[in-house]
Amino acid sequence: xxxxxxxxxxxxxxxxxxxxxxxxxxxxxxxxxxxxxxxxxxxxxxxxxxxxxxxxxxxxxxxxxxxxxxxxxxxxxxxxxxxxxxxxxxxxxxxxxxxxxxxxxxxxxxxxxxxxxxxxxxxxxxxxxxxxxxxxxxxxxxxxxxxxxxxxxxxxxxxxxxxxxxxxxxxxxxxxxxxxxxxxxxxxxxxxxxxxxxxxxxxxxxxxxxxxxxxxxxxxxxxxxxxxxxxxxxxxxxxxxxxxxxxxxxxxxxxxxxxxxxxxxxxxxxxxxxxxxxxxxxxxx
Ligand code: ATP
Ligand code: MG
Numbered sequence: 657x658x659x660x661x662x663x664x665x666x667x668x669x670x671x672x673x674x675x676x677x678x679x680x681x682x683x684x685x686x687x688x689x690x691x692x693x694x695x696x697x698x699x700x701x702x703x704x705x706x707x708x709x710x711x712x713x714x715x716x717x718x719x720x721x722x723x724x725x726x727x728x729x730x731x732x733x734x735x736x737x738x739x740x741x742x743x744x745x746x747x748x749x750x751x752x753x754x755x756x757x758x759x760x761x762x763x764x765x766x767x768x769x770x771x772x773x774x775x776x777x778x779x780x781x782x783x784x785x786x787x788x789x790x791x792x793x794x795x796x797x798x799x800x801x802x803x804x805x806x807x808x809x810x811x812x813x814x815x816x817x818x819x820x821x822x823x824x825x826x827x828x829x830x831x832x833x834x835x836x837x838x839x840x841x842x843x844x845x846x847x848x849x850x851x852x853x854x855x856x857x858x859x860x861x862x863x864x865x866x867x868x869x870x871x872x873x874x875x876x877x878x879x880x881x882x883x884x885x886x887x888x889x890x891x892x893x894x895x896x897x898x899x900x901x902x903x904x905x906x907x908x909x910x911x912x913x914x915x916x917x918x919x920x921x922x923x924x925x926x927x928x929x930x931x932x933x934x935x936x937x938x939x940x941x
Contacts, residue, residue, distance in 0.1 A: 659700040660852040663720035666690075666705040670837055673745045674724040678703070681859035699855060712737055715840050721849055722842075727835040728814065732775045737840040741857060744864075746837040748816040750775060752830040755803050755810075760829045766790045766810065772802030773812035782832050800824045866939040868913040874923060874931040878903050883926055887919050891939070910936070 664674040675685065675692070683694045683701055692703040704720050711723040716735035723737075726746055730739065752771070754760060763786050772793045773779050783790055793808045800820050802808040814835075815821060815828055845853065876884050881896060888894050890909035897906045911919055911933070923931060 657698075657700050658846070658848050659702040660722065660849050660856065661702045661704055661720045663704045663706050663711045663714050663723035663725075665708045665711070665725070668708060670708060670724060670726060670746050671705075673743075673837065677724075677743065677860065677863065680863040681856065700852060701856070709733070712840065715842050718842050721845055722853060723840050724837055725840060727838050728775065728778070728833070730838060730840055731833065731835075732777050734777060736843055738843055739838045740841045740853075741839040741860065743837040743839065743860075747835070748814045749834045750778060750812065750832050751815045751828045752810060752812050752832065753800075753815070753821050753826040753828045756825045756827050760827070763788060763830065765829070769809040770807075771810050771812050772799050772808035774799055775812060778832065779812045800826065862938055862940055865941075866936055869910050869936050869939055870913065870916065871908070871934040871936050872911045872931065873906060873908050873934070874928045875899060875904055875906055876923075876926065876928045878905055880926045880928075881905060881907070884923060884928060887922055887926075910939075 662678070664678075665671040678692060679685065682696070682699075683692050683703075685692055690705055692701070694701040704714070706714060706720075708725055708729055711720070711725040712730055712733035712735040714720045715723045715737045722740070724743065726748070727739070728748070728750055730737065752766065754765065758765070766783070766788050768789065768791075770791045770793055771779065772795050774794070774796055776792050776794045779792055793802065795802065795807070799811045799813040801824060802811055803826065804824060811826065812832070818828060821828055841853065872888065874884075884907060885894055888907065888909035888911060894907050894909040897908075898904075899906055916933075920931060
């Protein structure tokens with residue numbers, strides 16, 4: 657059986673979470689080696705560890721079938737690949753920033769200015785759309801220091817919290833696009849590989865659904881069951897079992913971490929007792 661080849665970042669901001677996601681899908685790292693293997697024979701997968709810049713090209717060329725990469729790299733490299741799933745981590749944005757001492761007058765500020773960036777393709781496209789003529793200085797790293805060393809007037813770079821900008825006396829003036837980790841795929845995969853990919857996506861969606869969900873069990877007076885169930889709708893509908901003690905029932909359901917404490921407070925007010933909350937490993941529909 658042919659293996660589905662997945663490209664992930666070798667080391668950097670995406671690698672840990674990419675590995676963790678695959679591990680949650682039961683694709684494990686073999687003892688300490690930077691080698692991932694799938695644990696089931698019917699789920700043949702091979703991982704390629706690459707620099708993130710190279711992932712779109714490798715996927716477009718078919719060296720890898722799919723890749724986990726930042727959307728910013730996908731947009732910059734503009735290769736023949738398709739985004740098949742957004743993963744919600746490594747969120748950041750690509751923004752224009754200028755020295756704090758400058759007064760920002762709108763996008764026309766950038767006319768005839770020099771902008772340092774590692775994302776010349778995205779920037780050129782944006783400036784053309786806005787009809788602004790600027791000079792682009794392409795550099796591969798430490799873009800944020802370009803204005804202070806006199807290399808450029810401004811920068812176009814990745815921003816997340818904005819603290820790097822502040823510590824370089826810069827201010828963000830335009831957000832051009834947002835980015836998160838995504839899975840990209842070559843536009844044509846064989847049916848065999850598509851099947852493996854479908855299984856992988858199913859596993860990822862199962863992992864996402866399970867995240868933050870807890871199994872909850874509690875004892876409640878029978879006359880409060882209706883109100884309690886409104887708080888705990890459960891997957892389909894909660895399980896209710898009578899206790900030996902007449903007038904009381906045991907209720908089993910699922911709650912999410914997000915509203916967990918509010919729900920527990922309400923449950924106590926309604927007379928619930930013996931509340932147990934248990935982790936859920938996988939939720940499969
Ligand atoms: P490589 O050596 O693989 O080329 P790199 O130095 O280009 O790595 P990283 O800094 O590891 O890249 O960032 C990888 C990706 O993580 C970026 O392309 C972007 O999508 C995302 N990213 C970068 N900086 C941040 C940040 N501060 N917060 C969140 N996500 C970020
Ligand atoms: Mg890179």
